Amino acid sequence: MDARIRARAxxxxxxxxxRPGLAYGPGPAQRLTFLPPASPxxxxxxxxxxxxGDAWGWLRATDLACLAPYLTARGFALAxxxxxxxxxxxxxxxxxxxxxxxxxxxxxxxxLGGDPSRIVVLGAGRGGLIAALLAAGGWPAAFxxxxxxxxxAALLAAELAPHGLPPxxxxxxxxxxxxxxxxxxxxxxxxxxxxxxxxxxxxxHAALAxxxxxxxxxxxxxxxxxxxxxxxAPTPLSAALLQLADLSPG
Numbered sequence: 001m002d003a004r005i006r007a008r009a010x011x012x013x014x015x016x017x018x019r020p021g022l023a024y025g026p027g028p029a030q031r032l033t034f035l036p037p038a039s040p041x042x043x044x045x046x047x048x049x050x051x052x053g054d055a056w057g058w059l060r061a062t063d064l065a066c067l068a069p070y071l072t073a074r075g076f077a078l079a080x081x082x083x084x085x086x087x088x089x090x091x092x093x094x095x096x097x098x099x100x101x102x103x104x105x106x107x108x109x110x111x112l113g114g115d116p117s118r119i120v121v122l123g124a125g126r127g128g129l130i131a132a133l134l135a136a137g138g139w140p141a142a143f144x145x146x147x148x149x150x151x152x153a154a155l156l157a158a159e160l161a162p163h164g165l166p167p168x169x170x171x172x173x174x175x176x177x178x179x180x181x182x183x184x185x186x187x188x189x190x191x192x193x194x195x196x197x198x199x200x201x202x203x204x205h206a207a208l209a210x211x212x213x214x215x216x217x218x219x220x221x222x223x224x225x226x227x228x229x230x231x232x233a234p235t236p237l238s239a240a241l242l243q244l245a246d247l248s249p250g
Contacts, residue, residue, distance in 0.1 A: 016068055024104035027084060030097055032105070035068050035078040036113055044115030045077040046151070046245035049105055051098050051134070052081065053127035067232035075247045077114050079105050091129065091165050098130045102150075103143040120152035120182075120244050124224040128158020129171070132202060135183070137175035148178035152244030156237075157188040157224040160198040172205050179210030182244045186216040186237055190223040214240050 019034045037045040048071065068078055083097035102119070109116035123131030135153040140146060162170045177183065183206045185199050196218075207213050216237060230237040239249040 016065060024101045025097065027097075029082060029084045030100065031082050032101055033080040033082075034112060035072055035080075037075050037077050038073045039075075040113055041075060041115070044110060044118070045075055045113055046118035046120065046247065047105060047109060047112075047114040047116075048076045048078050048241075048245075049102060049119055049121045050078060050080045051121060051123040051127045051130045052083070053123070053125040053130075066229060070232045070234075070238065071242075074242055074249065076242070076245065077112065091126075091162070095130055095133055095165070098134055099139065099143050102134055103145050106145055106149055116149075118151045118245055119149065120154060120241075121150055122154045122156070122241070123158060124156040124228055126159045128155040129160050129162070131155055132158060132160055132171040133169070133174070135177040135181055135206075136171055137178060148180050150177075150181060152182040152184070153177070154184040154186075154241050154244060155199070155202075156186050156227040157191055157195070158185070158199060158202075159195065160202050171202055176209035177206050177211050181206070182212045182214075184214045184216070184240050184244055186227055186240075187218040188223050188227055189218045191218060214243070216240060
């Protein structure tokens with residue numbers, strides 16, 4: 001994300017109601033920032049869990065300040081996850097932390113004014129890989145979660161090759177998402193043919209499992225960071241994200 005945009009976003013975050021540094025685990029990097037919806041919702045607000053792409057630099061807490069006014073005004077609560085850097089471990093530490101963070105958010109949702117049955121995960125770039133792995137089946141019980149802890153997943157220009165993970169940990173080889181999951185995928189003009197094929201294959205994998213699917217094609221000249229900015233304004237992408245949680249873009 002452009003440094004000037006990031007600086008403005010940091011200033012904006014300071015002006016928004018938010019709770020930084022909430023600990024979802026014992027490590028100093030296992031923290032998240034929570035931004036409540038503009039108005040409390042009866043029964044709890046849907047929760048958007050934004051997962052960063054580790055060292056790839058997208059979806060820091062300050063970045064979400066660009067998106068928060070639009071999304072929280074329409075009913076979302078935002079939880080921006082931070083995790084340990086992958087480093088030499090590949091994606092293993094980051095994936096473990098994301099699972100731990102989702103489990104914490106699910107357990108704390110009601111106390112935060114959220115609805116644990118309406119959690120949507122968002123990831124861009126390699127953060128989209130983590131989001132896809134959170135959406136997969138087979139792992140939630142080990143973290144004390146129900147079999148289908150997510151209502152939806154939004155993958156923006158997701159890089160779905162299993163970086164630093166065994167091949168069997170590819171989202172295409174893991175158990176597919178539960179059929180109740182709503183999946184949104186959006187590609188960017190910067191995606192190459194291999195990147196687009198990964199996203200197509202993953203969408204087909206989820207559709208075969210019965211997931212409701214929304215696919216938005218590449219926007220000319222866009223990159224993952226620009227796709228994120230589209231979520232902070234009335235666009236087809238933000239409308240599709242809101243629909244994952246039955247929220248209105250109006």
